[in-house]
Amino acid sequence: MGSGHCRIAGKMTWSTRRRWFTSGVLLLAASAGLGWMLFEQAHVQRAHPVTSAGQVSGVSASARSGESTVGDESELNDVRRPVGPNVVTRVDETAVWNLPEDERAPFLASLRSLAEAGWSEAFLALAPVASRCILRTPPTDALIIRLYNPDDGLSYRHLRVEDESPSDRAAMREERMARMEREREQAMRKRERCDNALGDDPDEYMQWLEQALIQQPPGFFVAMLDDLRMVPTETGWMVRNAERLARFNLGFLNALRARVVAGDPKVVGRAWKAFAGRQFMPEPDPVQAWAHGLVARRLPEPWSEPAPTDADYQRLVEAGLDPEDIGRAREMSETLWRRCCATSIPVEQP
Amino acid sequence: MALELGLWPGLPDPTADAESGRDTDDPVRYTRFELEDAEKAASSIVEGSYAEMVATVDELSGAVKAEIAVEIGDRLFECWDYSERSLDELEEAGAQAFENKLRLDEIFAAQMAPGVAEQAVREMALLDRDQWIAEWIARQVTERETKEARCGGVEALPREERMGAAFGWWERAAALGDLEAKAQWIGMAFHNAKPWHAGSAVELAELKPRVIGAVHELLSERYAPILLQLMLFERQGTFALPNPKRAWIYGEALRRIVERGSVGPWLVPHERADAELTGVREELDRIEATLPPAQRREAEEWVRAIVELPAR
Numbered sequence: 209m210g211s212g213h214c215r216i217a218g219k220m221t222w223s224t225r226r227r228w229f230t231s232g233v234l235l236l237a238a239s240a241g242l243g244w245m246l247f248e249q250a251h252v253q254r255a256h257p258v259t260s261a262g263q264v265s266g267v268s269a270s271a272r273s274g275e276s277t278v279g280d281e282s283e284l285n286d287v288r289r290p291v292g293p294n295v296v297t298r299v300d301e302t303a304v305w306n307l308p309e310d311e312r313a314p315f316l317a318s319l320r321s322l323a324e325a326g327w328s329e330a331f332l333a334l335a336p337v338a339s340r341c342i343l344r345t346p347p348t349d350a351l352i353i354r355l356y357n358p359d360d361g362l363s364y365r366h367l368r369v370e371d372e373s374p375s376d377r378a379a380m381r382e383e384r385m386a387r388m389e390r391e392r393e394q395a396m397r398k399r400e401r402c403d404n405a406l407g408d409d410p411d412e413y414m415q416w417l418e419q420a421l422i423q424q425p426p427g428f429f430v431a432m433l434d435d436l437r438m439v440p441t442e443t444g445w446m447v448r449n450a451e452r453l454a455r456f457n458l459g460f461l462n463a464l465r466a467r468v469v470a471g472d473p474k475v476v477g478r479a480w481k482a483f484a485g486r487q488f489m490p491e492p493d494p495v496q497a498w499a500h501g502l503v504a505r506r507l508p509e510p511w512s513e514p515a516p517t518d519a520d521y522q523r524l525v526e527a528g529l530d531p532e533d534i535g536r537a538r539e540m541s542e543t544l545w546r547r548c549c550a551t552s553i554p555v556e557q558p
Numbered sequence: 559m560a561l562e563l564g565l566w567p568g569l570p571d572p573t574a575d576a577e578s579g580r581d582t583d584d585p586v587r588y589t590r591f592e593l594e595d596a597e598k599a600a601s602s603i604v605e606g607s608y609a610e611m612v613a614t615v616d617e618l619s620g621a622v623k624a625e626i627a628v629e630i631g632d633r634l635f636e637c638w639d640y641s642e643r644s645l646d647e648l649e650e651a652g653a654q655a656f657e658n659k660l661r662l663d664e665i666f667a668a669q670m671a672p673g674v675a676e677q678a679v680r681e682m683a684l685l686d687r688d689q690w691i692a693e694w695i696a697r698q699v700t701e702r703e704t705k706e707a708r709c710g711g712v713e714a715l716p717r718e719e720r721m722g723a724a725f726g727w728w729e730r731a732a733a734l735g736d737l738e739a740k741a742q743w744i745g746m747a748f749h750n751a752k753p754w755h756a757g758s759a760v761e762l763a764e765l766k767p768r769v770i771g772a773v774h775e776l777l778s779e780r781y782a783p784i785l786l787q788l789m790l791f792e793r794q795g796t797f798a799l800p801n802p803k804r805a806w807i808y809g810e811a812l813r814r815i816v817e818r819g820s821v822g823p824w825l826v827p828h829e830r831a832d833a834e835l836t837g838v839r840e841e842l843d844r845i846e847a848t849l850p851p852a853q854r855r856e857a858e859e860w861v862r863a864i865v866e867l868p869a870r
Binding site: 350409410411439441443444445446447448449450451453454456457485486487488489490491 | 765
């Protein structure tokens, strides 16, 4: 399983990637052995296993979220397990997890191997694809045929034309055949993508989430707060992992509060989101959300950009924020501001 | 034998503290006389509207027989979209319905003859717009009149709260020991917890042992429709990763039990027997075709064991 890329050992260059795209799998298979000899060893080196549950690693604790570290070896060797040699870790000196989202597709299998080995940066890069694969399992060929076969596909059962001519019928059939083929190709690509990103055990995703909470890699809080795709909400997955997810949510909120108090401005600016909805909590807490929102509004640009807008405020009012709550939220925000930001963040007091 | 020990394929063991229903918020314990009144009322109020049923239950200080609670829940389910809109509101809704229909027609037209057909469909439809809306309103009025006898009073509940309220009535009936209500409660429990919010994880975690306990209870009562629910759980991967073989075991066992009729220890409610199997046979054939021979043989043994399982 997996794409040809996980057979490539060592460091890839942009020219190598271009060649891969143009010359295809056969050339790759032939060059894989040669590549192992010519290129450097994979940049992932032997490391200690993750042992400390609930503790922030030295790496992550020192890193302010969102400040991407481009695969500094000394940092990365701290807490991760070793990965095999057949994993792409860098492309033109860029750590594979730092590639733009639209360029990660050929490296999903490598990202998964890294995530499995405890590299939470890789998980963050993998999550948008992997969680979607949980949310919507790619359709099988059999299902596509049932839905789109030109003669009695379920999608066409409601379409009945009484007076169509034979030529109309032929044109329609041709169009439907083409559509079925398109759907099959799309599904095949999606199956391959999901196979690379997730393998055959979607519940491993829960472990990656837990691991990321322990390690808190750069960008973890930002991704969790900004991207709803980070936690899959497919019913089966949610029910199977409900106990672990409930613990994760609790752990996340605690870690978030700690990070806010530590004055990480990227987190302070968007922490209100965690309390405004049901992404991490059984019920929203509009008072907490508004208190954190007021603190976010006091941050200087660009950190205040994710602060709640007037429309968000309106939603919080609808969620149960009354005038008395607003007063409480204001007091809480003052306390919070003093703790988190008044001294550590260089900003003029409003 | 595993089944006799209560070990069902893919279904976790019932936990010691599993319950089949939530403790009622109402601490009132009813007197024998109140329950007798409720029983007398039961036969008459199921013919009434939703409002009449609820009013009768209120008059009886909340004492309700399980089948009435099921009926009220079912009625809310049936009437979730019932509306007592005024004519003005209906006109507005009709215009919106027309727009929706037009968009749908365009999509269909695009599938059949891409390019030219969408515009033609829109132009033709617009010629008949007023007529279409008038007919739509007439249908709504007729439908409302038909439904009024059963759904009257449902509008007191906002539409988005009706399913939750229905679930509450099923839960109440389940707590009173009604098997059908328990099955409905099991089928809706996770959905009602809104699993599309990750924050619902706590509620799901609390529900899980209760659902498992209720499933075991229905299995031990040999209530056959629960096998369909188990098939759905296996397909969705509710308690373990999705497993077509186990889905086939439960679905096939139900098919054979229903085909045997009332012979044997399994309870098959007559009115539900056929409905339960709608669409299931086709699905079972599809799964069966994908099972390797060894798995098929093993699954067949499970099916036989379930069908022949003695009464409790």
